[in-house]
Amino acid sequence: MDLNFGINGGISVEAARPVIVDSSTPIGIVVPFGDSDGEFKVFNNADDIKDYLKGLGATEDDLAYKTANAIALQGVHTKIVVKFVAYTQDSDGNDTTKDSVLAGLDVLKTAPQDENILTRPDLIICPEYSYDVDVAAKMDSIASLFKGTAIVDVNAPDEAGANSFVNNFGSRYMLLYNGKSKAEGKLYPTSALIAGHIAYWDAGGDNGFDEFGYARSHSNRIVKGVSGSERIIEYFDGVDCEARRLRQNGVGSIVQDIGWRAYGFETRDIDPIWQSLERVRTFYRWLDAIIKANKWARDRSADQLQYVKQTCIDFFNKLKGAGIALGYEVYLDPNRSDVTAGKFTFVLKTANMPAIRELDFDLVFSDDWNSAFVEWVNSI
Template sequence: MDLNFGINGSISVEAARPVLVDTSTPIGIVVPFGDTDGEFKVFNSADEMKTYLEEKGATEDDLAYKTANAISLQNARGKIVVKFVTYTKDADGNDTTKQSVLDGLDVLKTAPQDENILTTPDLIICPEYSYDTDVAAKMDSLASLFRATAIVDVNAPDEATANSFANNFGSRYMLLYNGRSKAEGKLYPTSALIAGLIAYWDAGGDNGYDPFGYARSHSNRIVKGVSGSERIIEYFDGVDCEARRLRQNGIGSIVQDIGWRSYGFETRDIDPIWQSLERVRAFHRWLEAIIEANKWARDRSADQLVWVKKTCAEFFRKLTGANIALGYEIYLDPNLTDVTAGKFTFVLKTANMPSIRELNFELVFSDDWNNAFVNWINSI
């Protein structure tokens, strides 16, 4: 029965929802350390991880400490999720820590649901041990699940061996980097340095807060603290050299080029479109943000799709206005939409702003001005 007395009111929404991209870059690490009893921990910073290790008796030569310090050297901000494993040997004295690392990756897989962690890593490293096909392959699997990036140490003694190792992989979720690097008079795992570099620039880098750091290439960045490499990597502008050949095969390097800089931000995906790591990372973050912003529409009346479309349009309009996307188009695909069944598919077309990977100059000698020169002389 209707009640016809009193004053009644209600509230409703007719507005596009904000699409918020998660710009944080948590780093997931599996690393051996002797006195942690295999703990699974989350730290708010690399310095906090260093303090914890110092309290546990770590020295500057411990791999876990080097890993934390490598990230700290880059001034990276953000959470670090660490699964510590123990060093093990078999009856013959052979190092069997690899299996502990593989098992540790299984534990890292639970990070988003573990009540003490509740963090999904965006970068995954297993310093030193990632230079093993089995470990790197499992890192790739986990990175694919998380839509993250596995950074792999390619500690090969020469170019041919590095290429042979790289040829085992063809994933858009892996970033391979060559060799160990010298920092503070010691050899550091390059994967940890690059992880810190990416996290730092994702958060805005040297120029203050950049909300789109995650969408940019982090090649040609100074890797702070680095003073050399374990193996000399030949690098020259404009000519064939080892660093350029390795990069062509999807292996980055830290090279000496007005300071020690990252050189390479490519995956080894078979599709050239997804060999650009910044494109892979941007598209996944955009997709996750769009899904999150539109969860409210699930099981609502279909006329609310108007606001779903407007929400997506507003998001891509802002990306285009900030020169992060080149443009966009949004429409319901009639071939993938069944109105009666309540199944709707929006197609979101866009393109990220590409980075300059090759810049060529052609300097041409010309005699076009010879007559002008003669006339000038004659006029004096």
């Protein structure tokens, strides 16, 4: 029966939705501590991890503590998900901690769904233990699932060893960095330093808040607290050197260049387009944000696609205006859309603002001004 009495109303929306890119950079860590399987916890910052470990009797020389301190040195405040695993041995006394780390990575993979964590790490590290093909490969697998970045310690004794190790990988989800680094008079895992470094600059770094920090290369920036490296990495401008050769092969280093700076922000993907890590990270963040902003449209009437399209246009207009995207094109692909079946594919064509990776100067001697000089002398 119709209700004909009273005043009735409702609300609806005819508008594009805002696309919000998550600018936070949670860090996921699997690290051994103690002789029994440890907790799976989320911390608000690295100082909280240090306090937690001190409460369990950790010393400043424990790998877990040094990992937390390496991140804290960068001055970053971000969520950090940690799975503490046990140092283990088999019956013959052989170190089997690697197995604990691999099992810990399986636990870390559940972070987005674990009711006590509910955080998807963007950066994944297994300090020191990532210098193992099996561990690094599993980190790569989880990073690809999270659309994040696994930062791997390449603790090789020399350049040849580094190249031999990294030639096992060809992923866009990995950032490989050389050796251990000196800080506060101790050797720290470089992966932890670089993870904190990236998270710090994603949030704007020394420049304050930057909502597009994730879209930039963080190479050629000071890595705070670093005062040297375990082994000397040869680096010179303008000539062939170890640091440049390693970077060409997808291995970054912290080098001495007016302070100790990150040098390298490349992946080892077979496609040169995705060897730029800032491009990889940018495109996956953009895609994730666009999908989240348009989830409301699933199973709605197809005429709502006009708002889906406008949502994407408004987003890329903002990126172009901020100088983060060079340009864009948004259109419904007729070849991949089936109106009857309710299947639609939008093509979002764009390009990110690239980083300057090579800057050349050609200083040329010329005698073009000799006659003018002679004329000047004669006029005196």
